[in-house]
Amino acid sequence: MIDGLWEKANQVSEIGYKLDSLAGIAELVAERLTDNAESGACWTVAEMLRAYGERLEELSEDIMAIQRIEADKPKGKKK
Secondary structure, rough: HHHHHHHHHHHHHHHHHEEEEEHHHHHHHHHOOOOOOHHHHHHHHOOOHHHHHHHHHHHHHHHHHHHHHHHHOOOOOOO
C-alpha cells in the first residue's frame, strides 16, 4: 500500500501539470480575443485551472509526506 502512495502522488501531480498547461492555452486564447466578455471568460477559466492545478500539487505533496512517514515507521514483527 505504501509503495502505491508514491505512484498515486505522481499521478495527482501529473494531472495538476496538465491543468496548468491547459491554463496556459486559455491564457493564449484570452490574450487574442478582442471581445471583453469572451476574453474575461477565458481568463476566468485560466485562473480556475491554475488554482485546481496548484491544489492538486499540494495534495501530491501531502501524499508524498504521508508516504515518507509510513516508510519511516518501524516494521512490525510477524509471529
